[in-house]
Amino acid sequence: MLDLAVAHLDAVADGPAILIGNSMGGLIAMMEAARQPAKVARLVLVGPVQPRPPATLIDPMVALTFAAYALPGVGETLMRWRAARLGPEGTVRQTLALCCADPARLPPDVVAAHVAMARERQAMPWAQAAFLEAARSIMALLARRRQTHTMIAEIEAPTLIVQGTEDRLVPLAASRATAALRRDWSLAVFEGVGHVPQLEAPERFVETVVGWLEGQGRDARSGRIEA
Numbered sequence: 001m002l003d004l005a006v007a008h009l010d011a012v013a014d015g016p017a018i019l020i021g022n023s024m025g026g027l028i029a030m031m032e033a034a035r036q037p038a039k040v041a042r043l044v045l046v047g048p049v050q051p052r053p054p055a056t057l058i059d060p061m062v063a064l065t066f067a068a069y070a071l072p073g074v075g076e077t078l079m080r081w082r083a084a085r086l087g088p089e090g091t092v093r094q095t096l097a098l099c100c101a102d103p104a105r106l107p108p109d110v111v112a113a114h115v116a117m118a119r120e121r122q123a124m125p126w127a128q129a130a131f132l133e134a135a136r137s138i139m140a141l142l143a144r145r146r147q148t149h150t151m152i153a154e155i156e157a158p159t160l161i162v163q164g165t166e167d168r169l170v171p172l173a174a175s176r177a178t179a180a181l182r183r184d185w186s187l188a189v190f191e192g193v194g195h196v197p198q199l200e201a202p203e204r205f206v207e208t209v210v211g212w213l214e215g216q217g218r219d220a221r222s223g224r225i226e227a
Contacts, residue, residue, distance in 0.1 A: 001134070002031050009039055016041035018213065022196060023169065024049050024138060034154045043159040044209055047170045047195045049138055050152070051145045053177045059168040061098065069135040079128040088118035101166035101194040110199060152181060159185040160212045162205065164193030186212060 005028050009017055018041050021029035026048025033040040052058070069075040082091060092114045096103040103111075121127045141148060159182065163175040172189065179187040188208050190197045198205045 002028055002035070005029075005032050006036065009036075013039070018042045018044070020044040020046065020209070021048065022046040022198065024134060026050075027138070027141070030152060030155060033157045033159075034151045037154075037156040040157045042213065043155070043157045044162065044212075045159060046162045046197055046205075047164060047167050048161065048175075048178075049142065049170065050174050050178050051142055051148050052171060052174045056171050056173045062168055065098075066135065066139060069132055070139055075132045075135075076128070079132065083122055083128070088115050088122055092118050098168060099195040100200055101164065101192055102200070105200055149181060152178060155182070160209065161185060161187045162190065162197050162208060163187065164190045164195060164197050164200070166192060167195045169195045188212070 019029040026045035033043055068078045161175050163172055165172055179185055193200045
């Protein structure tokens, strides 16, 4: 996926780009910035996959789900069972319940778009295997904590982290630890928001990102904007 992102950036960008990535997308954006610093102008990381501090508690449902994904055969069986039992609508409801502090905040058209995408993905014979491969690759990467921290330390682009306080997948403690590692980065904390601030609080998200890009994001010494 990193190679795909690199190739896409080479194809569409005439100069250094601003990369915005949520969850695994944030991890891929960091990897791209570390690999090709001249091609990344700024980073906006939204609940990015990153190492957790050692004492951080893991949400039980998240721990159980990813443990199942990690086990050969078990992950595949879980994916097939969920697709057959829940269907696209149920799968989206379950996913949003895990990712959002309050899924009811999402507009109906946003939920409908996710259902349409889930229905399309369900028709792709390779989609479940690709999802599991991605999940397992994340766990393997995070197990190499020192290498991941080294990669983060090598990033030159000014960076903003947007983090929800109610994120069950990426705890606030992880983003605060990364911000402590990179004191030149900025951290914006959204109270009462989960793993997808761009969906749960879109107006505030846009205001925060645009404000940072027009102000602190122009300076490599970004500074602190935690709120």
